[in-house]
Amino acid sequence: MMPRPGNLLVLATALAVLAGCSEDQPAQKAVRPIKWVEAQVQPLGETVVQTGEVKPRFETALSFRIDGQMTMRVENGTPVKAGDLLASIDKTPSRNNLRTAQAELETAKAGLELAEATARRNRDLFANNIVSRAQLQEAEANLQSARSRLDQATTALSNAEETLSYTDIKAPRDGIISAVGANEGQVVQAGQMVVTLISSQERDAVFDVPEKLLAAKTQAPPVDVRLISDPGVKASGTVREITPSADPITRTFRVKVALGEGGARMPFGAAVIGSMVLAPKMLVKLPASALTNADGKTAVFVFDRAKSRLAYRPVTLERFDEQTLLVSDGLAAGDIVATAGVSKLRDGEEVSLEGEAK
Missing domain, CATH: 2.40.30.170 (Efflux pump adaptor protein, beta barrel domain)
Structure with a gap:
């Protein structure tokens, strides 16, 4: 079938247009836009x-200083105030010791009074040459012994009173009973934990x-x-x-x-x-997606505004995680760093900044 004359005209026109296009220069490659951030040096501490x-x-294990049968104890979990009674043991032995010490003190006082009177009498008799010096010295020695027995009895009474106070455990501070180590009726040993007091x-x-x-x-x-x-x-x-x-x-x-x-x-x-x-350091914070490498060294791509091109910039990382890089060296405030698609970028590549007006 032969083409019509009109169709031949259209075909000729199309061929002429294509021929003209082939003589034009090839279209330039489009400049790639990049995502970016501006480096800011700021004090950043490690969390x-x-x-x-x-x-x-305060957690204090309390115990008795002497042995005895326990007659009273507060329950676990009891809130207490400083000075409250927490536990007691049988006071009978300690009270008997106290009465004995009191009686010994009274005896010592009486013995001292007798020794003082004897010494005074012997001093007068010796002055009148009625008794010998040996009798006077004996009376003085008896007086000194009586004074020593009084000091001893006084100390024994003080110790007996102190020992009686050891039959009670009192709270040294406000708190709560957090543990117990013995029950009423049990014979406890000196130093055995009876209750534990914690600060409330x-x-x-x-x-x-x-x-x-x-x-x-x-x-x-x-x-x-x-x-x-x-x-x-x-x-x-x-x-x-x-x-x-x-x-x-x-x-x-x-x-x-x-x-x-x-x-x-x-x-x-x-x-x-x-x-x-921890104590902050001056660092640059970047997204983890900005990280690349140059010749085996940690690096990022930095944008050169004058040339509109990228360049590798080796950096030192202080620390990093899955989302963030903290750079301690290699970047200055105001540097433009590429933050996405860095695996497809090349050193010296011409790019534009995404979102920035041309």
Whole structure:
């Protein structure tokens, strides 16, 4: 079939247009836009998180100083005030010893009065040459012995009174009874734990931290403490005590943090999370997606505004995680850093900044 004349004209025109296009220069490659951030040098400290436990600041195991049969004890969980009676043992033996000491003191007083009268009489008789010097010396010696017996009896009475006070255990401070070690009617030995008293208000959060953490800080920063079971319950604390030596098994150091306001809502034995920020350093914070490498070295792409091109910039990382890079060296404030698609970028590549007006 032969083409119509009109169709031939259209075909000729199309061929002429295509021929003209082939003579033009090839289209230039489009400049790739990049996502970017501007480097800012700022003080950034490392946040450290540790798990720990709430414990009372004071935990005292109380016991009797003498043996005896226990006649009274408060119950576990009892809140007490300083000076409250917590436990008692049978006072009969101690009271008998006290009465004996009192009687011995009265005897010593009477003996001293007799010795003083005898000594005075012998001094007068000796002055009149009625008794010998030996009799006077004997009377003086008896007087000195009587005075010594009085001192001894006085001390014995004081000891008996003190021993009687040992039959009671009284609270040294306000608190709560957290444990008991003996029951009424039981014969307890001196030093045997009878009750344990813990402070009801002062609380510590106790953490076991590695040596690296202690070496990294120059001073104790404030610590934010939260309950694991209820993160809404929180308190601010300060480091109160650090053990001078590491645990021989875990090689960690025990740190006690005194809890401030809000700590009273944390029950004893509860698990907590403590977080603190170590001494800050001047760092540049970047997204982790900005990281690349140049000749095996850690680097990022920095945009040169004058040339509109990228260049590798080796950097030193202070630390990093899955989302963030913290750069300690290699970048200055105001540097433009590419933050996405760095695996497809090349050194010296011409690019434009996404979102920036041309």
